[in-house]
Each structure stands twice: as structure tokens, then as C-alpha cells.
Amino acid sequence: MAKEGLRVQTTLQLRRNKMHFVYLIRSISIPLQTYIGLTADLKARLKKHNEGAPPHTAKFKPWKLVTYFAFSTREQAEAFETYLKSGSVRAFASKRLW
Numbered sequence: 001m002a003k004e005g006l007r008v009q010t011t012l013q014l015r016r017n018k019m020h021f022v023y024l025i026r027s028i029s030i031p032l033q034t035y036i037g038l039t040a041d042l043k044a045r046l047k048k049h050n051e052g053a054p055p056h057t058a059k060f061k062p063w064k065l066v067t068y069f070a071f072s073t074r075e076q077a078e079a080f081e082t083y084l085k086s087g088s089v090r091a092f093a094s095k096r097l098w
Contacts, residue, residue, distance in 0.1 A: 020077035022084065023068040025049060027060035034066070038081045042068060 021042050027033035035057050039045035046065055052058035071077040083089060 019070045019072065020074045021068045021070055022077050022081045024066045024084075025057075025063040026066050028062045028064055030060050033060045035060075035063070036081060036084050038074075038077050040074075 018040055020038065020040050022036065022038050023042060023045070025035050025037070025046065027035075035049070037045065042065065046063060048054065049057050049063045050061050052061055057063065069077075069080060071080065
């Protein structure tokens with residue numbers, strides 16, 4: 001019984017420690033086209049973008065990862081994604097960061 005309890009605790013710890021990423025990708029075929037998103041699995045998400053899964057990004061594939069930011073909670077990641085997608089920050093970032 002003790003082993004089973006330990007496994008449950010470990011699983012819960014892993015769920016709590018799961019990272020959430022806000023990422024920026026750039027179209028290889030149309031370099032001025034960028035996209036900001038949120039995911040818990042960067043590799044799988046980039047693969048989906050390059051397979052054309054999200055309709056919004058399908059027409060600009062292939063994509064490359066430019067940068068990402070890691071957060072310990074989804075709420076933090078969502079807040080930062082919203083911040084990056086705000087008009088003034090996006091204009092600043094496109095001129096200065098990427």
C-alpha cells in the first residue's frame with residue numbers, strides 16, 4: 001500500500017511540475033508572418049503547425065521556432081500570452097525582439 005501511495009504522490013508532483021510554454025514561431029516561406037501560442041509540449045505543437053493542423057497557421061507553413069518562455073502554471077502562461085498579443089507589445093517586439 002505504501003508503494004502505491006508513493007506512485008500517486010509522484011504522479012501528482014509531475015502534474016504540478018508540468019511546464020507551460022508561450023512560444024513564437026516564424027513562417028519560413030513568409031518570414032514577416034509570426035504566431036504566438038501556448039502549449040505544454042513544444043516539439044509536438046511545432047510539428048502540428050508544420051503539418052497544417054491549425055487552420056490559421058496552415059497557409060504559412062513551414063514554421064520555425066524563434067523563442068519560447070517557460071512557466072510553472074498555465075495561468076501564468078496564459079497571462080503572458082495575452083500580454084504578448086496586445087497591440088503595443090506586439091509592435092514593440094516585432095521591431096526590437098524578433
